[in-house]
Amino acid sequence: MSAGTDPIKLMKQEVGKAAANRVQSGMIVGLGTGSTTAYAIEFIGNRLKSGELKDIIGIPTSFQAEVLAKKHGVPLTTLDAVDHIDIAIDGADEVDPQKNLIKGGGAAHTREKVVDAFADQFIVVVDSGKLVEKLGSTFLLPVEVIPMALAPTLRAIEKLGGKPELREGIRKAGPVITDQGNFVIDVKFNTIENPAELEKALNNIPGVLENGLFVGVADLILVGEVQEGQPVVREIQ
Known part of the structure; x- marks a missing residue:
């Protein structure tokens, strides 16, 4: 074909x-x-x-x-x-x-x-x-973080029940850098029961610029x- x-x-x-x-x-x-x-x-x-x-x-x-x-x-x-x-x-x-x-x-x-x-x-x-029944069922949730805040942000996300991982570059040594010059953390949540609440909770973490929930x-x-x-x-x- x-x-x-x-x-x-x-x-x-x-x-x-x-x-x-x-x-x-x-x-x-x-x-x-x-x-x-x-x-x-x-x-x-x-x-x-x-x-x-x-x-x-x-x-x-x-x-x-x-x-x-x-x-x-x-x-x-x-x-x-x-x-x-x-x-x-x-x-x-x-x-x-x-x-x-x-x-x-x-x-x-x-x-x-x-x-x-x-x-x-x-x-x-x-x-x-x-198309999914529930958000987070197939895709990790991306969170954009300013580099200096990486360690405390990872800990704060874990407290919210997420498993965070720094996104690494493909064909590039080291992390992915966004157009704003920041890092992306991909987070696994076993279930996202309330996307609106999670969107707010993540964005309230100091050092988080924005997350991938669009509610x-x-x-x-x-x-x-x-x-x-x-x-x-x-x-x-």
């Missing part, structure tokens, strides 16, 4: 396209991070090139989103320069039935949360494998599935 007909890739493209199609001319758009969102950025760029869209400005959530936007001709600005964001498009590592999320697989969750929460509408693009932020989930070899996109409102 060639890459062109890879059903998973096609499905990610379809979800990205479905999100990009919700962008209208004149909008300020939050551009998320990750493989599915990358297709959304590409399709927004295609719609701009064809003249179907005009006057779009993007707010990137990561260096990756910034590079992709420039590559596909999506003009960029910063949060300082705008007073609102019309729509944000971003992926997730887990989505529960209440539309709560765990994000941060790409270590960009702090900037993502700022942009996604600020947006009038936040659209999440995922494949059906990201009550998502407005629409676009879920990509492969049915009988064909990509299908369904909506969870």
Whole structure:
């Protein structure tokens, strides 16, 4: 099977396209991070090139989103320069039935949360494998920590019942460094009974910048599935 007909890739493209199609001319758009969102950025760029869209400005959530936007001709600005964001498009590592999320697989969750929460509408693009009954069941919870606070933060997270581990770089000796210059701790919780309370408790630890729980932020989930070899996109409102 060639890459062109890879059903998973096609499905990610379809979800990205479905999100990009919700962008209208004149909008300020939050551009998320990750493989599915990358297709959304590409399709927004295609719609701009064809003249179907005009006057779009993007707010990137990561260096990756910034590079992709420039590559596909999506003009960029910063949060300082705008007073609102019309729509944000971003992926997730887990989505529960209440539309709560765990994000941060790409270590960009702090900037993502700022942009996604600020947006009038936040659209999440995922494949059906990201849907879970309970958050934390398949994915560790990322927590961004300033380097000087690493040791006390690890101890504080253990007191909350988590098993924390410093995220190490792949093809890099030492820890992953975020776009803000901080560390990421991945935390295993046996069960996350109350995501809203845990989100607050973690962020109250001195030295924690932000964690990957996104509670009550998502407005629409676009879920990509492969049915009988064909990509299908369904909506969870």
